[in-house]
Amino acid sequence: MIKLEPELNIQSGTPLLEIINLKKYFPVEGGIIQRILPTQKDYVHAIDDISFTINRGEIFCLVGESGCGKTTTANILVGLEEPTAGSFKWKDNLISYQDLKPKIKDIKSQIVFQNPYSALSPRMRLGDSVLHSLIIHNRVQDKITLKRLKNAFKSEIILFISALFSIFLFIISFMLDASSGFLIAITAALLFTLASGIYVNYSLIQKKKIADPRVLDLFTEVGLSPALQYYFKYPHEVSGGERQRANIARAIILNPELLIADEPTSMLDVSLRAGILDSLKSLQETHNISILFITHDLATARHFGDRISVMYVGKVAEMGSIDSIFKNPLHPYTKALIEAIPTPIPGDKAYNLPKGEVPDAVHPPPGCRYHPRCTYAKFPYCETEEPELRELFPNHYVACHFPLNSI
Amino acid sequence: MTSSILSSARKTQSNDRYYNKALLEIKNLIVEYPVKEGNVRAIDDVSLTLYRGEVLGLVGESGCGKSSLGFTILKLLKGGVIRSGEISFNDINLVTIPEGEMQLLRGPELSMIFQASQNALNPLQKVLNHFIDTLKTHYRWNDESWQKILELLNRLEIPESRLEDYPFQFSGGMQQRIVIALTLILNPKLIIADEPTTALDVLVQARLLEILKEIIKEYDLTVLYITHDLGIVAEITNRVAIMYAGQILEIGDTQTIFQNAAHPYTRALIEAIPNVKDEEKKLLSFIPGHPPDLRNPPLICCFADRCSYSQDICHSKKPQSINLNFENGVQHKVKCFIYDDRYGHLFDQK
Ligand SMILES: Nc1ncnc2c1ncn2[C@@H]1O[C@H](COP(=O)(O)OP(=O)(O)OP(=O)(O)O)[C@@H](O)[C@H]1O
Ligand SMILES: Nc1ncnc2c1ncn2[C@@H]1O[C@H](COP(=O)(O)OP(=O)(O)OP(=O)(O)O)[C@@H](O)[C@H]1O
Ligand SMILES: [Mg+2]
Ligand SMILES: [Mg+2]
Numbered sequence: 020m021i022k023l024e025p026e027l028n029i030q031s032g033t034p035l036l037e038i039i040n041l042k043k044y045f046p047v048e049g050g051i052i053q054r055i056l057p058t059q060k061d062y063v064h065a066i067d068d069i070s071f072t073i074n075r076g077e078i079f080c081l082v083g084e085s086g087c088g089k090t091t092t093a094n095i096l097v098g099l100e101e102p103t104a105g106s107f108k109w110k111d112n113l114i115s116y117q118d119l120k121p122k123i124k125d126i127k128s129q130i131v132f133q134n135p136y137s138a139l140s141p142r143m144r145l146g147d148s149v150l151h152s153l154i155i156h157n158r159v160q161d162k163i164t165l166k167r168l169k170n171a172f173k174s175e176i177i178l179f180i181s182a183l184f185s186i187f188l189f190i191i192s193f194m195l196d197a198s199s200g201f202l203i204a205i206t207a208a209l210l211f212t213l214a215s216g217i218y219v220n221y222s223l224i225q226k227k228k229i230a231d232p233r234v235l236d237l238f239t240e241v242g243l244s245p246a247l248q249y250y251f252k253y254p255h256e257v258s259g260g261e262r263q264r265a266n267i268a269r270a271i272i273l274n275p276e277l278l279i280a281d282e283p284t285s286m287l288d289v290s291l292r293a294g295i296l297d298s299l300k301s302l303q304e305t306h307n308i309s310i311l312f313i314t315h316d317l318a319t320a321r322h323f324g325d326r327i328s329v330m331y332v333g334k335v336a337e338m339g340s341i342d343s344i345f346k347n348p349l350h351p352y353t354k355a356l357i358e359a360i361p362t363p364i365p366g367d368k369a370y371n372l373p374k375g376e377v378p379d380a381v382h383p384p385p386g387c388r389y390h391p392r393c394t395y396a397k398f399p400y401c402e403t404e405e406p407e408l409r410e411l412f413p414n415h416y417v418a419c420h421f422p423l424n425s426i
Numbered sequence: 427m428t429s430s431i432l433s434s435a436r437k438t439q440s441n442d443r444y445y446n447k448a449l450l451e452i453k454n455l456i457v458e459y460p461v462k463e464g465n466v467r468a469i470d471d472v473s474l475t476l477y478r479g480e481v482l483g484l485v486g487e488s489g490c491g492k493s494s495l496g497f498t499i500l501k502l503l504k505g506g507v508i509r510s511g512e513i514s515f516n517d518i519n520l521v522t523i524p525e526g527e528m529q530l531l532r533g534p535e536l537s538m539i540f541q542a543s544q545n546a547l548n549p550l551q552k553v554l555n556h557f558i559d560t561l562k563t564h565y566r567w568n569d570e571s572w573q574k575i576l577e578l579l580n581r582l583e584i585p586e587s588r589l590e591d592y593p594f595q596f597s598g599g600m601q602q603r604i605v606i607a608l609t610l611i612l613n614p615k616l617i618i619a620d621e622p623t624t625a626l627d628v629l630v631q632a633r634l635l636e637i638l639k640e641i642i643k644e645y646d647l648t649v650l651y652i653t654h655d656l657g658i659v660a661e662i663t664n665r666v667a668i669m670y671a672g673q674i675l676e677i678g679d680t681q682t683i684f685q686n687a688a689h690p691y692t693r694a695l696i697e698a699i700p701n702v703k704d705e706e707k708k709l710l711s712f713i714p715g716h717p718p719d720l721r722n723p724p725l726i727c728c729f730a731d732r733c734s735y736s737q738d739i740c741h742s743k744k745p746q747s748i749n750l751n752f753e754n755g756v757q758h759k760v761k762c763f764i765y766d767d768r769y770g771h772l773f774d775q776k
Binding site: 084258260288289291292294315316317319357358359361363364365366367372373376 | 488583597599600628629630631632633635636654656658660661680681684696698699700703710711713716717
């Protein structure tokens with residue numbers, strides 16, 4: 020097990036990170052006319068005034084159609100993108116983004132990316148990749164790690180010297196004319212290279228000396244076992260699911276309080292998906308990490324999360340506990356999303372599917388952003404007045420003029 | 427849409443129209459990709475029949491050979507070699523016919539909607555020109571063509587006014603519908619649809635599936651529907667083939683597969699799908715391990731390493747396809763020793 024310094028007074032329901040009125044507009048690169056006349060500048064309203072709270076030790080899901088601003092939110096929270104506006108509360112202290120950033124650097128939050136194939140360095144063994152994230156974050160002051168690194172370095176040196184030595188033997192063998200001496204020297208050189216290679220790469224003793232015990236523990240925990248074997252594999256030698264597990268290990272080893280997972284399973288097959296989610300959940304429980312889980316797959320969110328926020332074109336449409344949202348969706352959009360998921364039951368049919376497509380985030384529709392597609396009530400002010408996010412039931416918020424419980 | 431020019435030519439409506447006349451028959455097909463370290467056996471002894479008017483789902487995990495099978499049927503395999511087997515389409519053997527004749531079949535007879543095919547639209551050409559080009563290359567441009575195009579657009583919910591637009595001006599869902607319209611305009615008998623909705627959002631996907639279902643019925647199409655999503659299969663297909671590591675492990679009626687799956691892999695796959703409409707939240711199950719390497723596969727059951735029922739026999743012999751009998755009379759085949767009379771007793775304890 021990894022040594023943790025758990026804060027003992029953690030209660031569920033205490034906020035870890037509050038996001039307040041977050042906005043992110045990307046300027047649109049216009050044509051020549053727009054460049055000459057800067058007054059006409061257009062913006063992609065990627066995130067347009069959203070607020071939500073991630074509690075300690077919970078899995079908070081962010082769902083919505085492609086382009087609704089999920090990844091942008093994640094990128095802001097890990098410091099890859101600057102917000103246009105917005106403030107943050109970290110453990111009840113109001114801080115600006117500039118103050119949040121060092122917190123992020125201080126590995127309070129970590130990210131697991133959408134694509135497991137590109138997130139690991141192809142030249143590093145899985146174990147080293149994980150260890151490397153400690154090194155990047157200057158977390159290697161402790162003696163054990165330094166010793167391991169020294170051992171790894173030693174084995175590199177052994178390989179290097181043996182290579183030099185065999186080159187030397189080769190040169191000698193070419194200088195010798197006598198055929199018997201030539202053969203002996205070549206054989207010796209080959210044997211020597213082989214032996215040292217085997218010793219460094221395949222000897223269990225050497226591997227155990229090099230492998231970091233924390234990484235090994237973590238590998239077992241995320242389901243990469245036997246850990247020692249996986250430690251020395253390269254990314255191309257393992258499957259997509261195993262790569263994603265290594266990615267998770269790499270984020271967890273920094274002992275974050277908040278883990279941001281951007282579609283960690285959407286590139287994976289169903290048969291592997293549930294396994295990864297399982298590992299994430301048990302990690303979340305043992306280490307008491309909060310997870311911001313981003314997905315477009317409502318079914319996964321339902322089985323995995325505690326609370327959920329449904330986004331539509333940069334806005335929060337509905338937010339609440341998973342159970343109350345799935346049992347009693349209040350926003351027509353949420354209902355449509357739930358209806359639209361193909362179920363594994365032949366003959367099951369979806370009803371009330373909205374027509375049309377996601378509106379362009381550069382010119383979002385006025386009023387309620389969902390009104391052009393909404394199959395339910397169409398009142399004049401759906402088209403003119405933007406609905407506020409209001410709490411209709413305890414901890415269940417909806418931004419709709421005519422929520423479904425009123426119809 | 428009440429009367430349809432396209433469907434008038436081939437209209438045979440009756441409920442038991444399926445499973446009478448075979449349109450496409452594949453027998454013992456083996457396809458390999460030669461690579462440095464050996465041969466990747468992407469299709470391993472596949473036999474499959476497509477009947478006129480049915481929608482057959484081809485399901486499997488990434489890399490199991492679904493697209494390769496589609497490409498093989500169209501003879502568009504890049505880098506792959508047909509090692510043995512037979513593909514007969516309307517009694518024409520597609521494996522042996524010359525490329526010139528195959529070109530005449532591709533489009534008007536059999537056609538494919540490619541994975542992420544939106545990208546195949548020419549960005550420099552208006553949508554209308556795509557239609558005209560497609561018809562002209564196959565010498566199908568005539569007086570009725572114009573009406574055909576409008577009818578199809580109407581059917582696929584693309585406004586007529588947008589014919590003069592360029593592909594990039596459309597959303598992903600619309601581009602996908604344009605590609606489908608371009609396929610249908612030639613009136614093909616068989617369509618191979620390779621994950622036509624995977625790149626799309628749930629809502630757009632659900633709408634497109636609805637439209638596809640209506641069109642398949644109305645135009646009496648025969649479709650091989652390739653997907654990894656069993657939810658879509660449940661919605662749109664009549665029969666399903668479950669593919670794993672280049673082999674078809676189970677094939678049968680969709681209803682039967684979902685309620686009474688025979689192969690341990692099919693069962694595990696069905697259990698791993700989350701269902702939002704379940705009353706109770708339940709823990710998802712998954713299949714430990716990962717699919718085998720397709721390079722030079724050993725002669726054993728390809729699923730044995732991950733199977734919770736596997737016995738010694740599974741690791742030493744390759745199972746043959748076995749016919750199962752279900753009440754509805756639809757042919758159901760499974761490749762698993764559990765159902766083999768000679769070996770079934772080995773599994774009794776489980
Ligand atoms: N760097 C950028 N410059 C301009 N526009 C951007 C940029 N990054 C994102 N956007 C736009 O912001 C919107 C939100 O994008 P984002 O990537 O957050 O969506 P998402 O919800 O993660 O979608 P997906 O499910 O497809 O990953 C989109 O319209 C996108 O085109
Ligand atoms: N040109 C090629 N050369 C070598 N191997 C190939 C080639 N094309 C495909 N393969 C291999 O053949 C196998 C089957 O590939 P195929 O594309 O048919 O899978 P698929 O079932 O369509 O997967 P996906 O769901 O990811 O599209 C894979 O293991 C793939 O790596
Ligand atoms: Mg994203
Ligand atoms: Mg494919």
